[in-house]
Amino acid sequence: MDLFGQYVVNGLMLGTVYALVAVGFTLFFGVLDVIKFSHGDVLMVGAFTGFTAASGAAALGFSHPLAQLAATVVFALAGTAALGAAIARWLILPLKSAPRLNILLATLMLGTALRESVRLFYPDGSNPKAFPALLPTSSWQWGQFTLRADSSILVVTGVLVIVGLHLLINRTRLGLAIRAVAQDEETARTMGINYTLIVLVTFALGSSIAAVAGVMNGLYYNEINFGMGLLLGLIGFSAAIIGGLGNLYGAILGGFLFAALQMIGAVAMPFASAYKDVFAFAVVIALMAWKPTGLIPERASDRV
Amino acid sequence: MDAAIEISGLHAAYDKADVLIDVSLTVAPGTITCLLGSNGAGKTTLIRAILGLTPPRAGSVKVFGAEVTGEATHRVIARGVACIPEGRRMFPKLTVAENLRLGAYQEPSEAEIKRRLAEVYDTFPRLAERRNQLAGTMSGGEQAMVSIGRGLMGKPRLLIVDEPSLGLSPLYVKENFRIIEGIRARGITVFLVEQNVHQTLAIADAGYVLSGGRVVAGGTAAELKSNAEFHAAYFG
Ligand SMILES: Nc1ncnc2c1ncn2[C@@H]1O[C@H](COP(=O)(O)OP(=O)(O)OP(=O)(O)O)[C@@H](O)[C@H]1O
Ligand SMILES: [Mg+2]
Numbered sequence: 001m002d003l004f005g006q007y008v009v010n011g012l013m014l015g016t017v018y019a020l021v022a023v024g025f026t027l028f029f030g031v032l033d034v035i036k037f038s039h040g041d042v043l044m045v046g047a048f049t050g051f052t053a054a055s056g057a058a059a060l061g062f063s064h065p066l067a068q069l070a071a072t073v074v075f076a077l078a079g080t081a082a083l084g085a086a087i088a089r090w091l092i093l094p095l096k097s098a099p100r101l102n103i104l105l106a107t108l109m110l111g112t113a114l115r116e117s118v119r120l121f122y123p124d125g126s127n128p129k130a131f132p133a134l135l136p137t138s139s140w141q142w143g144q145f146t147l148r149a150d151s152s153i154l155v156v157t158g159v160l161v162i163v164g165l166h167l168l169i170n171r172t173r174l175g176l177a178i179r180a181v182a183q184d185e186e187t188a189r190t191m192g193i194n195y196t197l198i199v200l201v202t203f204a205l206g207s208s209i210a211a212v213a214g215v216m217n218g219l220y221y222n223e224i225n226f227g228m229g230l231l232l233g234l235i236g237f238s239a240a241i242i243g244g245l246g247n248l249y250g251a252i253l254g255g256f257l258f259a260a261l262q263m264i265g266a267v268a269m270p271f272a273s274a275y276k277d278v279f280a281f282a283v284v285i286a287l288m289a290w291k292p293t294g295l296i297p298e299r300a301s302d303r304v
Numbered sequence: 305m306d307a308a309i310e311i312s313g314l315h316a317a318y319d320k321a322d323v324l325i326d327v328s329l330t331v332a333p334g335t336i337t338c339l340l341g342s343n344g345a346g347k348t349t350l351i352r353a354i355l356g357l358t359p360p361r362a363g364s365v366k367v368f369g370a371e372v373t374g375e376a377t378h379r380v381i382a383r384g385v386a387c388i389p390e391g392r393r394m395f396p397k398l399t400v401a402e403n404l405r406l407g408a409y410q411e412p413s414e415a416e417i418k419r420r421l422a423e424v425y426d427t428f429p430r431l432a433e434r435r436n437q438l439a440g441t442m443s444g445g446e447q448a449m450v451s452i453g454r455g456l457m458g459k460p461r462l463l464i465v466d467e468p469s470l471g472l473s474p475l476y477v478k479e480n481f482r483i484i485e486g487i488r489a490r491g492i493t494v495f496l497v498e499q500n501v502h503q504t505l506a507i508a509d510a511g512y513v514l515s516g517g518r519v520v521a522g523g524t525a526a527e528l529k530s531n532a533e534f535h536a537a538y539f540g
Contacts, residue, residue, distance in 0.1 A: 173409075180395055180406055186357060187393040192381035192410040192458065 004267075005145040011263040012256075013151055013220055016158030019255030020213035021236025022243065023165060024206035026251040029240070030182035031202045034092055034103045038111035039210060040233015042080055042087070045114055046211025047131075047224045048122060050076035054132050069134040076215050077208040084207025085200040093199065111229070119226040128225040131218035154216050161212055162252055165205075169248065178202055182246075210236075231277075238284050244294025253295065258284065306369030308333045308462045308493040309354065314363035316346075316353045323349045325517045327363070331462075331510075336484065336494040338504045338525075341514035347497045348390050350514070351466055355387060356380050368461065382410055386460035390467050390497075392451040396440025400431055403439045403450050407457030417457075424453035427483075445476045452483060463487060466497045481507055505529055 021043060028036045053075035054068040062068060091110060095103050119125045135150035169175040180188040181198050189195045213232065218224045239258050243250025258280055265279030287295070309331035316324040323346045331337040341347050352358035354365050356377045365373045372380050381387075386407065395403050404424055408417045425432035428449040434442065439450055448468065455463055465484065469477040477500065485507050488494055498504040505511065505525045513521040513528070521531050 176398075176402060176405065177409065179398060179402075183395045183397055184393060187389060187395065188406075189357065189377040190355060190381070190387050190389055190393075191406045191454075192378045193406075194376070194378045196376075 005147075007263050007267055009147065009151050009155070011259045012155050013158075013216075014262065015256035015259035016155055016162070017213045017216055017220075017232070017255075018235050018239050018258050019162060019252040020158060020209050020216075021232055022239035022251035022255045023162070023248060024210050025237055025240035026243075026246055026248055027178075027202050027206040029246050031178060031199055032088075032092060032096065034100065035107070035237070036087070036092065036203075037104055037107040037233070037237075038087065038114060039107075039206075039236065040229030040231075041111035041114040042083055042207050042229070043210040043214040043232055044118065044224070044226060044229035045083060045214075046076045046080040046208070047214030047218045047228065048118055048129075048226075049079040050211070050215045051129055051131055051218065051224060054134065058132075065132075065134040068132065072134065072215060073212075076211040080207040080211035081204035084203040084205075087207075088200050088203035089196075092203075093196065111233070115226055115229065122226070125226055128223050131222050131224050133219070133222055135219055150219065154220055158212070158216060161209060165209065166248070168205075174198075174201065238281070242284055242287050242291075242295055244296040247294065247296050250294055250296035257295075305333055307331060307366070308335075308368060309337075309495060310366040310369075311350075311354070312364050314350070314353060314365065315361040316349055316358055317361055318349075318358070323517050324353065324360070327514070327517070327519055329512050329519060329522060331493060331495050333368075333461075333493050334488070334491065335509035336488050336496055336507055338496045338498055338508040338511035339514060340498060340501055340504065340511060340528075342499070345514040346517040347514055348466055349517075351387065351390075351464055351495075351497065354380070354464065355385070378410075381458070384461035385464065386455045386458035386462070387464040388451050388455040388466065388468060391470070392447045394439035394442070394447050394450060396438065398439060399436050400439055400442065400450055401435040404431070404435075404454055404457050407454035408459070410458065420457050420459060424456060427456075428453055444471055445473070448472060448476065448480065452480075456487070460492060462493045462495065464495045464497075467499065468496075469498070469500055469503075477503070 021039065024039050025035065028034060050072035053071040057068045057071040062071070087110065091106055092103060095106060133150070135153050137150060139146050139148040169178060177188070177193045177198050180191065180193060181195060185195060217228065217232070235258055236255070239254030240251045242257065243252070243254030261280035261283050262276045265276030266273035269279060307330045312328045314324055314327040315322065327350060339347050339350065349358060353360045356372065356375050359374055364371060367380060367383050367385060370383060372383065395406065401421070404421060405417060408420055411417055430446060431449055431453060434446065439447065442450060452468070468480050472480065481503050484494055484496060496504065496508065505528060508525045510524050511522070511528050512519050521528060523531065
């Protein structure tokens with residue numbers, strides 16, 4: 001039971017992270033019909049920006065973890081928002097009328113460039129960095145089950161971000177404009193929507209949500225490295241696909257489903273837990289063969 | 305008073321084919337000015353050029369005296385322009401109310417948007433009943449209402465309408481023309497693209513005929529009705 005409880009908490013944590021990455025893929029696909037392959041590496045840049053900000057705050061004498069956490073979050077979000085908007089403005093929009101595969105390739109190469117830049121130019125960038133533990137480390141005990149405060153805070157934060165995104169998309173004028181652009185770009189422009197601005201804002205939004213995932217990941221494992229975006233990006237993309245690309249709720253479901261598969265692979269299968277990713281990806285491939293358009297097919301009002 | 309639309313020497317093309325050749329025309333404020341022409345004449349392309357959706361190759365477009373050639377679409381709209389596009393172009397997966405709200409996208413005041421919504425629901429009671437229905441599931445006639453209502457939500461000074469009667473039953477067509485007359489009565493200039501010659505000329509103040517991408521006739525509605533060139537261009 002105790003071990004099971006830990007797996008559930010771990011699964012929820014990972015599911016939240018994957019969902020946060022997956023919604024980015026879905027947002028970008030929604031407004032521009034493109035797959036932005038550099039998404040995972042933007043997440044990694046967010047985690048490194050946050051790490052740098054925390055170290056910087058500490059060096060400047062802000063010793064309180066909350067001050068460092070605030071610096072981490074502000075810089076990670078702002079940095080990735082700017083990076084995401086810049087990628088949209090100077091890479092993706094100019095390629096908009098090129099074949100979709102070209103955009104996929106261009107963003108794949110950009111991701112590699114980002115990864116290599118951090119590895120080569122960040123001080124000692126090829127080695128993992130110890131991400132500081134900025135959250136309270138207290139814990140609660142029920143029998144043999146321990147619930148750590150930091151894990152709980154991370155899961156709750158992630159869920160709040162997802163709920164906030166849902167409200168933004170469905171209840172605000174910006175969200176209405178994003179949905180309009182996703183359904184019909186030209187008519188959206190005819191309504192007086194500044195199309196380019198909405199695209200840039202959407203990319204900024206999706207990228208900073210990925211930074212949240214990157215920082216969460218760092219805080220949870222107390223470690224980040226230049227390659228962390230590769231697997232997280234791939235998992236987020238898979239989650240978006242199995243949920244039905246373009247569907248926000250499908251992406252969230254896909255994220256939690258992938259985490260659940262990893263947990264099942266680690267606990268309930270007759271092979272070593274190191275194979276959990278192989279197991280999860282195998283099931284995803286089977287799911288894709290079974291439901292090629294995703295578990296939640298694109299339907300009424302739910303394109304983004 | 306500045307013309308609502310003043311186009312001079314306009315050329316437009318898609319990848320290869322020239323679609324508009326040296327088009328010049330004027331839409332006087334407060335009028336219904338129509339643009340007649342058969343399929344493929346370039347009428348929709350002309351509207352796209354005005355709105356900046358298909359930037360023209362040469363020539364100039366002025367809206368209420370301001371040069372808008374090459375301007376982004378949302379800036380043209382901000383000058384008091386609204387468009388009811390060809391084929392109505394609902395956002396099919398948004399509700400009727402959301403579609404209408406998008407018509408007033410540039411209006412910052414929520415109170416004003418609510419006031420305009422009430423006005424549209426007043427004109428089209430059917431839309432009020434169905435405000436939470438997805439627009440894509442509305443009937444063709446109902447979608448026409450949404451599209452007109454959405455155009456009015458922007459409280460435009462100039463409304464550009466592209467073939468509003470396309471695909472509607474004669475009863476709806478008649479109703480549509482009545483509504484367009486009512487829009488002019490509210491002081492809104494209407495630039496109306498139509499193929500329905502007789503009913504259009506019956507309500508229009510002035511008009512032009514487009515054929516093969518060129519303006520081949522123009523004048524008051526009365527002049528057009530008796531213009532031999534117009535008959536030649538239009539009825540072959
Ligand atoms: N996106 C496009 N790419 C290439 N050619 C186009 C495009 N849109 C329109 N055309 C061509 O431009 C010409 C004019 O088209 P346009 O839609 O302006 O005609 P129209 O007068 O509005 O016709 P209709 O009454 O049938 O709506 C046509 O020959 C059409 O095939
Ligand atoms: Mg047309």
